[in-house]
Amino acid sequence: MSAATGVAGRPAAERGPGIGARVAHGIRGYGPALVVAAAGLVAWEAAIRLLGLNAFILPAPSAIIGALVANWNGDRFPLAQSAQNTIIEAVGGFLIGTTAGVVVAFAASRWGAMRALLLPLAVAANAIPIIAFAPLFNTWFGLLNPLSKMMMAAVLSFFPVMANVTRGLSGVDPSQLELMRSYAAPESTILRKVRIPNALPYFFTALKLASTLSLIGAIVAEYFGGQGSVLGRMIVQSASALKFDITWAAVSLAAIAGIAFYMAIALVERVAIPWHASARGEG
Amino acid sequence: MAGPADTQPVVRIRGVDKVFAGRDKGRTTALQAIDLDIAPGEFVSLIGPSGCGKSTLLRVIGDLVQPTRGEVAVNGKTAERARKDRDYGMVFQAPVLFDWRSVEDNVKLPLEILGKDKAWRARRAKEMLDLVELGEFNRHMPYQLSGGMQQRVAIARALSFEPQILLMDEPFGALDEMTRERMNDEVLRIWQQTGTTVVFVTHSIPEAVYLSTRVVVMSARPGRITRIVNIDLPQPRSEASRETARYFELVTEVREALHAGGGAVDDSGMPTASVARTMAEGAVG
Numbered sequence: 001m002s003a004a005t006g007v008a009g010r011p012a013a014e015r016g017p018g019i020g021a022r023v024a025h026g027i028r029g030y031g032p033a034l035v036v037a038a039a040g041l042v043a044w045e046a047a048i049r050l051l052g053l054n055a056f057i058l059p060a061p062s063a064i065i066g067a068l069v070a071n072w073n074g075d076r077f078p079l080a081q082s083a084q085n086t087i088i089e090a091v092g093g094f095l096i097g098t099t100a101g102v103v104v105a106f107a108a109s110r111w112g113a114m115r116a117l118l119l120p121l122a123v124a125a126n127a128i129p130i131i132a133f134a135p136l137f138n139t140w141f142g143l144l145n146p147l148s149k150m151m152m153a154a155v156l157s158f159f160p161v162m163a164n165v166t167r168g169l170s171g172v173d174p175s176q177l178e179l180m181r182s183y184a185a186p187e188s189t190i191l192r193k194v195r196i197p198n199a200l201p202y203f204f205t206a207l208k209l210a211s212t213l214s215l216i217g218a219i220v221a222e223y224f225g226g227q228g229s230v231l232g233r234m235i236v237q238s239a240s241a242l243k244f245d246i247t248w249a250a251v252s253l254a255a256i257a258g259i260a261f262y263m264a265i266a267l268v269e270r271v272a273i274p275w276h277a278s279a280r281g282e283g
Numbered sequence: 284m285a286g287p288a289d290t291q292p293v294v295r296i297r298g299v300d301k302v303f304a305g306r307d308k309g310r311t312t313a314l315q316a317i318d319l320d321i322a323p324g325e326f327v328s329l330i331g332p333s334g335c336g337k338s339t340l341l342r343v344i345g346d347l348v349q350p351t352r353g354e355v356a357v358n359g360k361t362a363e364r365a366r367k368d369r370d371y372g373m374v375f376q377a378p379v380l381f382d383w384r385s386v387e388d389n390v391k392l393p394l395e396i397l398g399k400d401k402a403w404r405a406r407r408a409k410e411m412l413d414l415v416e417l418g419e420f421n422r423h424m425p426y427q428l429s430g431g432m433q434q435r436v437a438i439a440r441a442l443s444f445e446p447q448i449l450l451m452d453e454p455f456g457a458l459d460e461m462t463r464e465r466m467n468d469e470v471l472r473i474w475q476q477t478g479t480t481v482v483f484v485t486h487s488i489p490e491a492v493y494l495s496t497r498v499v500v501m502s503a504r505p506g507r508i509t510r511i512v513n514i515d516l517p518q519p520r521s522e523a524s525r526e527t528a529r530y531f532e533l534v535t536e537v538r539e540a541l542h543a544g545g546g547a548v549d550d551s552g553m554p555t556a557s558v559a560r561t562m563a564e565g566a567v568g
Contacts, residue, residue, distance in 0.1 A: 175379045178347050182373040182450075183396045184366055193392065197383045275383045275424050 059245045064252060067245035077238060077246050078229050083253045086218055086231040089146050090261070093153020094214035098207065100154070101161025108162070109169035109195065119166070126159045131217070134224040144227050153217035157210035164206035168199025201276045204269040211261040219254055291359075293448060293480045294321040294344055299353030301339055301506075312505035313339045317353065319499065319508065326474055326481045328491035328498045330537065331544070336506025337484045338452050344482060345371045345450045358447065365448075369397060372441030372479075376453040378433035380425040380440075387412065387421035390440045397444055411439035414473060431462040435469065442477060449474075449481045455490070467493055471520055488541070492516075492533045493525060500537060502544030510540040 041061050047053070048060040055063055071077040108115040134152055141148035172194055180190045222232020231254050238246035269276075301314035313336040321327050329337040342348035343355060346362035357365035365371065380389050390408040399407070412418045415435040425433055434454060441449060451470075455463040467490060474481055485491050491498045492514055500510040514533055516524050524530055 173379065175375050175377055176381070178342075178375070179373055179379050180396075181347060182345055182366060182371050183393050184369060185396045189396055193395070194381070197381065200383075273383065275426070277426075 056242070056244060059248055063245045064248040067243075068249035068252065071246055071249065077234055077243075077250075079231075079234060079246075079249060079253060081229045082231050082234045082250065083257060085146070085227065085229055086215075086222065086254070087257050087261075089149040089222075089230070090153050090214040090218040090257070092146070093150040093155075093217060094157050094210055094261075096150060097154035097157025097214065098161050098210055101158045101206070101210075102165055102203075104158075104162045105165035105169060105199075108166045115166065115170070119163075122159060122162060126163075130155050131220050134221045137221060138224060138226065143225055146227065149218045149221040149226060149230070149232075152221035153214035156213040156217040160209040160213065161203070161206040164202040164209075165199050168202030169195045172198050200273050204265065204273065207265045207269075208262055211265055212258055215254065215258045215261065291323075292320040293323050293325075293358060294319070294482070295354075295356040296320070296340075296344070297354045299340075299343060299350045299355060301336065301343060301348065302351045314343065314350070315505035315507045317343075317506075317508060319511075321480060321482065323480055324478050326483065326494055326496045328483045328485055328495040329501060330485055330488065330491045330498055331501030331506070331541065332503045333486070334506070335501040335503040335544075337501050339506065340501075341450050341452050341482060341484050344448075345373060347373075369393075369444055370447045372444070372446035372449045374434070374437050374441045374449070374451040374454045376456045378425070378430070378437040380433055380436055382425055384425075385421065386417065386423050386425065386428070386436050389425065389436055390443050393440060393444045399444075407443055408439075411443045412436075414442070414476070415439045415469065431458055431466060434458065434466065438470070438473065442473065442479070445477075447480060449479045451481065451483045453484050453486065456486070463487075463490070468521070470494065475519055488534055488537050489525070492530060492537060493520060498537050500540040500544060502541075509544040512537050512540060 045061050048055075048058065059067075068079060071079045073080060104118065108118050130152070133155075137148045137151050141151055169191075176194055176198075177190070180194060185193075218230075219232040219235070222230045223236055226233070231250050234250040235247055235254075238244070238250065296317055296319040299314055299317040300312065303311045303313055305311050317340060319340075329340055331337050339348055343350050344357070344362060346355075346366040355362040357370060360368070380386075381392065384392065387408050390411050391404045394404040394407055409418065409421070412421055415438055417432060417435055417439065420428065420432065425436070428436065438454070454470075455466045458466060470481075470483075471494060473479075483491075483494060493516075495514050498512045498514060499508055500512065501507065502509045512533065516527070516529060516533065
């Protein structure tokens, strides 16, 4: 029997592409979407000009960009500073929530009793509209303290991370566990060599969810008051001042921050777990 | 039901019962009064309808399932001691490769757990991959290999730490007939080169007869050994062995033993049909 028995006998050169090639491939994959987005912006601009739509209802992209540039370092609407502060809150909350989620997931997968206790509670807690707690968070952590916004982002990030990582750590193929048992491998080895690698794809899925949720948490929490130079306040104040081009500029910054955050994680995923179908762009 | 009496058995099973406590159906007797001796270097197949406990018996030998009653001795030790001494190499129906490890690193996994040094691991992985003729695929990831190649990696991994007993649970059940026959030859070749004792679970009669020195026929509900057929086909075996009159006699003998034990080869129907087809083709060709 020759080595060519298998169908998938690809030559070595075709094997795993390097990190650079994978990143380039990933960016190329977004090409068509970027073209469509650009075409959408052009159509939007054209529609506003042709229909003479009131900027009150929907400003043209050019007007939004104009407002963004004019207020980049503005006195009343300092957009750049606001975006920076909001991103700090979101990323801070993301880190707190993710860390807590991972810690609880490890505990839950290690001790069955803890899992039985925590998971129903987590499911119930996850069904609560946590955003409703924003005014209380202001009381608990300080209205002007960024921590009150960070904690909202943290709580929203916590649940998907905890649930997914728990599933990844405990949802190991039973045959893999039988195999490890046949090697008489200690539980610590099984954790290191099987459970943690198995949980990585789940972890990255959760991180992508958490990146979006943390930004939502931070901005919505900002709506309920706090320090002035944040995107949430920019949005609320510009809208009540009827400066909708500035509102749209602030919303655009939030959108760009959210997409960038998500893509950064997707990029790390691609490099960290190239063996997984989601990172190969097949799943 | 004992094996050759003149050698100290590698596996010695006496009066083993296994009762599973089911949730709604009550208790299921998976194994009843199992006695079996397996001599060093033997190739023993366990065959029987689904639910006859052949996989359970394999797992009892490998200390992955605890018997309800009876004794299992492996090299004069308990099965648990043998497992902790890494006497067993396991191969399952699925290759059970780890997606995040290259082919080579999958083969090295048991060696890492056994604490072998790096140079040894590298040398051993290369030897084993050469043995299963996948030497040049060492840097590939499992998803880049076909099912048959993945199963060969699993065999290389199971042999990497030189276990005394290779336990194989329907290792080729998921492969197509052509690949399965090639894998059979591969396993025979490896068995001859290494001298490892093999316990092999299958539901294919031709496979069991072709590979084994003895075929243990089991029946279901409760799972018990109904017959042990000595396979006296000359060694080494090859394609030609499949066409001898003795081969067909033995296939018939095993088939009749299975039917005498009650029921078709497999309640699911699939293996019964495939066995019937194989028999018909054999008779014509």
